[in-house]
Amino acid sequence: MGKLIVKKFGGTSVANTERIEVVADNIQLEIEKGNQVAVVLSAMGKSTDELISLAREINPEPNLREYDALVSTGEQISVALLAMALLKRGINGKSYTAYQLGIKTNSSHSRARILDVEVSKINNEIQEGTVPVITGFQGMNENGDITTLGRGGSDTTGVALAVALEADECQIYTDVDGVFTTDPRVYDKARLLKEVSFEEMLELSSSGAKVLQLRSVEYASKFNLPIRVLSSFNDGEGTLVQEEKNIMERPIVSGISSIDSEAKLTIRGVPDVPGVAAKILGPISDAGIEVDVIVQNISAENNTDFTFTVDKSDAVQAENILKHTSDSLGGGSVEVDDDIAKISIVGRGMRAHAGVASKMFEALAASEINILMITTSEIKISVVIKKSEMKNAVKSLHDAFDLDKELDS
């Protein structure tokens, strides 16, 4: 008996009707293999951005219920067109909005979370040979209002649908061939990974690899649903993201991520007393600003320097908050540096291998790269360095850990 596969195609994969025909061909091939298919689509190319522009013409900060009602139309267009293309091939494609299907979410407009996916109806249809084509990125709340899941939410729809359908695999089609050891645009020796664990994918996603949306990986991990990341432009097996298995290859380091979209903020000379971190970060968090790397150093005279990074777009707001905090704590100057990059090495092999960190620091030192901040987790080590040294750092580390070779010992 064949498999049940949920295929999710992103915006570039359905950017125009030609691309939609390619997607229809892909689905036809899968069916000819004897598999059953359900499909989740993003909106065509830049169509969501065009809708957002229209909204901003009316109001730069539009009402979020109406914003969601507006932008959800993008996926409704792509699913209807793909259903037409499938029907043309003699495949019984049938479009569904999240609303028609019953994808229930909470009421957090523009960043809603999926609570439940109603699949009894399409389950029967799939058994009868229908290919349901479902709008990604959206749902409805308990009032019957349309909600959206936020940027990249279509990945989460794909995974949630696959979980609800008890599918064998969720295939996420993008414009890259899969998950690489590092960004191929940063280092051309980057190698496509055949497999990666959920845990590693989560660390890679959260530290800059934008192949999969973080939430979708969390969701898949929670329900142990294998995700395969593939290109809709090139053939290939892509990367399988699944639960860590003993039979999986076990390199020390699987991948290196790099981002230069953060800024570093430092508040100097605050009293080194218990609770000072909470006093500094509390107001930042209250303003809805996400903090990434955090480092606290003891300095002279029982004072401390406190440093953290935020997304560049939040840097000005965070700086203002920090100045207030410094005044009330009797602290010193506030410094902002957005000329930084963050490099992370990720690998579940680290757990069992001592010396990974020192190998990393040695490689960076050999390339005369100065480390500004360090932070570690069980399977990740991140360093913040000067932005101009980002590419050089990635290459040094990629070489040091032999990531261009198929199997690290």
Add this chain to the structure above:
Amino acid sequence: MGKLIVKKFGGTSVANTERIEVVADNIQLEIEKGNQVAVVLSAMGKSTDELISLAREINPEPNLREYDALVSTGEQISVALLAMALLKRGINGKSYTAYQLGIKTNSSHSRARILDVEVSKINNEIQEGTVPVITGFQGMNENGDITTLGRGGSDTTGVALAVALEADECQIYTDVDGVFTTDPRVYDKARLLKEVSFEEMLELSSSGAKVLQLRSVEYASKFNLPIRVLSSFNDGEGTLVQEEKNIMERPIVSGISSIDSEAKLTIRGVPDVPGVAAKILGPISDAGIEVDVIVQNISAENNTDFTFTVDKSDAVQAENILKHTSDSLGGGSVEVDDDIAKISIVGRGMRAHAGVASKMFEALAASEINILMITTSEIKISVVIKKSEMKNAVKSLHDAFDLDKELDS
């Protein structure tokens, strides 16, 4: 206490965000008068045509369920944008798709008929000061599929919603100032009518005046709901379309419609036996072609010439069918003439006045216009003439019946 008014705005009235702001101003003014408002919108400008082009790129004859799912997105965009514009003005606008509201239709995709409109929810919201903004042109069938009502269907949505809400009036905003005695582009002496009866509006609509969709007038007439046709570009009272009342002005002729979009087909020398009309028109009707004017003349030797008009776009197909029919009936030649125009005079006063037809024919004769076909109903007389004489005919008749003057005796 204020009135409850349903306002329907067409595609040109919401063609861009500037026009949508003008619509929001209109609604704000109505609310400041102490009235309650519900709104129905068409899709923005040519957006529906763009969606249809996309569908045609996939399949020139796309599946109709998917076609409806696709084109229904146009109105979803306009209603969300108008709700944003109302909220910006401190008015509690709230968009609804026909799906969310529960506009139930039959399953005739792309030309569905409204069966029921669920208004209990928005009725409560209107009482609390909300302005619901509802997608025109669409609904859902009993399977939960999205349906559309066909071109101009938003007028019908407006009227159906007004009937369900027991509104005082349905205002249809267009790009013209109302219903005129004749098309102002054909004759500049055309006069705006303050009032017109449902019956007259039906005859004017069906004979070429495209101000209101025929079905919406039928619907309003059935439930005796007054419609007001207004311009969203100019101020003015527009034209009130309502049940004939004794207090209404009572001209013999209210208006003149003219169209040049039909072709005339003649089949010569068919045997003049009972049932021949059915044998000729049956196959035409079976092909889904609508026939307008029909004339049958006895000719020599118990043969008859049979002539009728169809829309030009159907003329080639109708000609082919007619040639088959002529072969099987032993008839003569088939002739097609698309160089024609149809002029109709409409007025409920005709009933009580003899001599309207002869006055019409005299006026045309005085202008040396040859009549090719004549057909009459209780409140309408139509003639088919050469297309080149259309404007001249309209002017002659407009003058002959003194339509430029406020009250005809």
